[in-house]
Amino acid sequence: MSDDKSSTADDGDSRSAYWKANLRLLAKLLVVWFVVSFGFGILLVDWLNEIQFFGFKLGFWFAQQGSIYVFVVLIFIYARKMRALDRKFGVED
Amino acid sequence: MDAATLTYIFVGISFSLYIGIAIWSRVGTTKEFYVAGAGVHPVVNGMATAADWMSAASFISMAGLIAFLGYDGSVYLMGWTGGYVLLALLLAPYLRKYGKFTVPEFIGDRYYSDAARLVAVVCLIFISFTYVAGQMRGVGIVFSRFLEVDIDLGVVIGMAIVFVYAVLGGMKGITYTQVAQYCVLIFAYTVPAIFISLLITGNAVPQFGLGAEIIGDGDRTVLEKLDGALVELGFTAYTDGTKSTIDVFAITAALMVGTAGLPHVIVRFFTVPKVSDARTSAGWALVFIALLYTTAPAVGAFARINFIQSVNEVSYSDTPGWFKNWENLGLIAWSDKNGDGTVQYRAGAPFEGKPVFDAEYDSGERGENGERTIVNAPTPSENEVYVDRDIMVLANPEIAGLPDWVIALVAAGGLAAALSTAAGLLLVISAAVSHDLLKKTFAKDLSDKKELMSARLAAAAAILVAGYLGINPPGFVAQVVAFAFGLAAASLFPAILMGIFSKKMNKEGAISGMAAGLLFTVAYIVYFKFISPEANGAANWWFGISPEGIGLIGMLINFGVAFTVDRFTPAPPAEVQDLVDNIRVPAGAGGGHHH
Numbered sequence: 001m002s003d004d005k006s007s008t009a010d011d012g013d014s015r016s017a018y019w020k021a022n023l024r025l026l027a028k029l030l031v032v033w034f035v036v037s038f039g040f041g042i043l044l045v046d047w048l049n050e051i052q053f054f055g056f057k058l059g060f061w062f063a064q065q066g067s068i069y070v071f072v073v074l075i076f077i078y079a080r081k082m083r084a085l086d087r088k089f090g091v092e093d
Numbered sequence: 094m095d096a097a098t099l100t101y102i103f104v105g106i107s108f109s110l111y112i113g114i115a116i117w118s119r120v121g122t123t124k125e126f127y128v129a130g131a132g133v134h135p136v137v138n139g140m141a142t143a144a145d146w147m148s149a150a151s152f153i154s155m156a157g158l159i160a161f162l163g164y165d166g167s168v169y170l171m172g173w174t175g176g177y178v179l180l181a182l183l184l185a186p187y188l189r190k191y192g193k194f195t196v197p198e199f200i201g202d203r204y205y206s207d208a209a210r211l212v213a214v215v216c217l218i219f220i221s222f223t224y225v226a227g228q229m230r231g232v233g234i235v236f237s238r239f240l241e242v243d244i245d246l247g248v249v250i251g252m253a254i255v256f257v258y259a260v261l262g263g264m265k266g267i268t269y270t271q272v273a274q275y276c277v278l279i280f281a282y283t284v285p286a287i288f289i290s291l292l293i294t295g296n297a298v299p300q301f302g303l304g305a306e307i308i309g310d311g312d313r314t315v316l317e318k319l320d321g322a323l324v325e326l327g328f329t330a331y332t333d334g335t336k337s338t339i340d341v342f343a344i345t346a347a348l349m350v351g352t353a354g355l356p357h358v359i360v361r362f363f364t365v366p367k368v369s370d371a372r373t374s375a376g377w378a379l380v381f382i383a384l385l386y387t388t389a390p391a392v393g394a395f396a397r398i399n400f401i402q403s404v405n406e407v408s409y410s411d412t413p414g415w416f417k418n419w420e421n422l423g424l425i426a427w428s429d430k431n432g433d434g435t436v437q438y439r440a441g442a443p444f445e446g447k448p449v450f451d452a453e454y455d456s457g458e459r460g461e462n463g464e465r466t467i468v469n470a471p472t473p474s475e476n477e478v479y480v481d482r483d484i485m486v487l488a489n490p491e492i493a494g495l496p497d498w499v500i501a502l503v504a505a506g507g508l509a510a511a512l513s514t515a516a517g518l519l520l521v522i523s524a525a526v527s528h529d530l531l532k533k534t535f536a537k538d539l540s541d542k543k544e545l546m547s548a549r550l551a552a553a554a555a556i557l558v559a560g561y562l563g564i565n566p567p568g569f570v571a572q573v574v575a576f577a578f579g580l581a582a583a584s585l586f587p588a589i590l591m592g593i594f595s596k597k598m599n600k601e602g603a604i605s606g607m608a609a610g611l612l613f614t615v616a617y618i619v620y621f622k623f624i625s626p627e628a629n630g631a632a633n634w635w636f637g638i639s640p641e642g643i644g645l646i647g648m649l650i651n652f653g654v655a656f657t658v659d660r661f662t663p664a665p666p667a668e669v670q671d672l673v674d675n676i677r678v679p680a681g682a683g684g685g686h687h688h
Contacts (some may be wrong), residue, residue: 055304
């Protein structure tokens with residue numbers, strides 16, 4: 001747990017920048033997470049149900065299918081972008 | 094060969110496989126026992142997580158729930174998958190970096206307090222036992238329906254299997270058995286779904302079949318046909334719900350947050366070698382889960398169509414064999430209210446409560462048409478059929494007239510789902526007892542060898558308790574499922590989240606937050622489920638939120654209390670703030686060893 005005691009003041013700055021970049025990415029992805037499930041699947045469902053989508057009412061499709069596909073994609077985007085961030089800030093494991 | 098013989102063969106083969114894996118993966122250290130030596134490949138861990146997560150409820154009950162709830166069933170689909178986004182983005186990587194063995198251990202260390210650790214242990218044990226009782230009941234149902242053994246004997250056999258691989262192999266044994274169980278369960282779930290989708294729509298992909306046109310029914314799609322048929326019978330349209338928007342919102346949110354806070358799921362991410370592996374592993378877990386979860390709505394819709402077609406307005410003597418088989422188990426009941434000898438399936442309950450069959454039945458007495466006589470008071474509704482939602486997935490292959498080997502496969506899949514989840518739960522219970530209660534609190538000088546022995550004993554004891562609960566199911570099992578998610582949402586999730594994202598959160602804030610969230614959620618659920626169940630309706634709920642969704646409010650109360658108390662109490666010690674800084678970066682996670 002404490003095998004990185006080499007941290008210096010510079011490290012502290014770069015780590016705080018790394019954390020801020022992480023939080024910005026999290027915020028963007030969680031907005032999408034909220035919109036496809038709570039937005040399209042619940043709050044806007046009646047409105048979207050007016051639209052037909054491959055034999056589904058669109059709101060119903062988001063609630064029972066679409067949101068799940070988007071969830072999967074979100075996690076892989078996060079994993080990929082974080083790997084890039086880890087490398088950029090030199091904190092990869 | 095008949096279905097029963099095939100089922101014996103399929104179940105026999107799958108059980109031998111699990112035992113074989115258990116013997117191959119015996120462990121010798123506590124690190125291997127608790128977290129499989131942190132050497133599990135992320136894709137393998139994803140698959141094990143999927144099996145760990147998908148329980149008897151997901152496999153046996155969920156499609157049946159969706160079949161009868163229609164749109165309202167979406168709360169389970171989104172709730173039980175959306176939680177993985179929270180887990181992957183907000184919890185798993187940081188907890189993997191922290192790099193120890195259990196969830197209470199993190200809460201205890203982060204809040205530098207044995208009291209916080211104990212609160213977490215109590216929540217964990219309560220959540221896990223609630224959950225495990227349901228798994229054992231699932232094992233019992235599958236055994237009694239498909240192998241025609243006594244439910245109790247079925248539970249004992251299930252206990253014996255879990256005992257072998259959980260006690261011998263710990264997390265390592267469980268991980269590799271779960272991988273095998275995932276393969277069995279996903280195959281068993283998708284094969285009948287593909288068959289049925291082909292039969293009804295001609296489309297081999299159930300996810301597309303759900304939106305496709307029905308063969309030989311003009312150009313009506315599956316959902317249009319369901320909407321039409323249900324409205325005609327007096328139900329709400331399938332694609333419309335009956336729950337209020339705020340309740341759907343709250344239940345979905347509580348299930349998502351609860352999922353992310355369930356200890357047996359979180360601990361799976363302690364088993365991968367690196368922080369970046371924890372992130373991708375959560376993605377893989379959701380891929381494997383989504384395979385089943387996107388198939389389930391199709392299974393549910395097809396099952397409802399088939400059920401209406403093969404039962405409604407059919408004379409009792411002509412009903413299919415499965416109808417009478419499940420009636421004999423008491424999970425279907427029919428009462429010929431209008432005396433015409435045919436089955437009327439309509440909206441509303443046919444009679445009050447769960448069916449109580451006339452005792453005369455045992456001596457061979459039957460009703461006029463050969464049905465089991467029911468003594469319940471009838472309701473004014475025209476509906477004559479009682480059907481337990483739990484049977485839909487198990488009965489589906491029979492309802493659709495699929496070959497016997499598919500029926501056998503579903504039985505093996507149901508057992509795989511129940512056993513894999515039971516094992517994961519038993520492991521977190523045993524780890525909480527031997528590691529958090531003994532090693533970290535009451536017997537700090539325990540040697541690794543003795544701790545391993547006590548972990549095994551705790552696992553064995555937990556299996557006995559789980560088996561007891563399976564054989565003597567407390568009447569409230571179904572009601573307390575809301576508890577498991579509500580408690581995880583109101584206690585563990587906020588405590589872990591603040592522990593990572595708020596460096597200044599101190600022990601006073603976290604403990605009072607957990608206590609407030611817990612007390613509120615428990616009080617609300619106990620009041621509506623046990624003290625005055627008759628008041629359990631939207632008119633009496635706060636903000637129109639049902640007990641299933643109240644965990645969301647519990648979580649908000651937890652955050653509110655925690656941040657308020659935190660403002661007026663001293664900041665956490667410097668070394669705890671350093672710990673938080675440390676877990677926020679992946680570097681130095683200390684890898685595991687390869688298996």
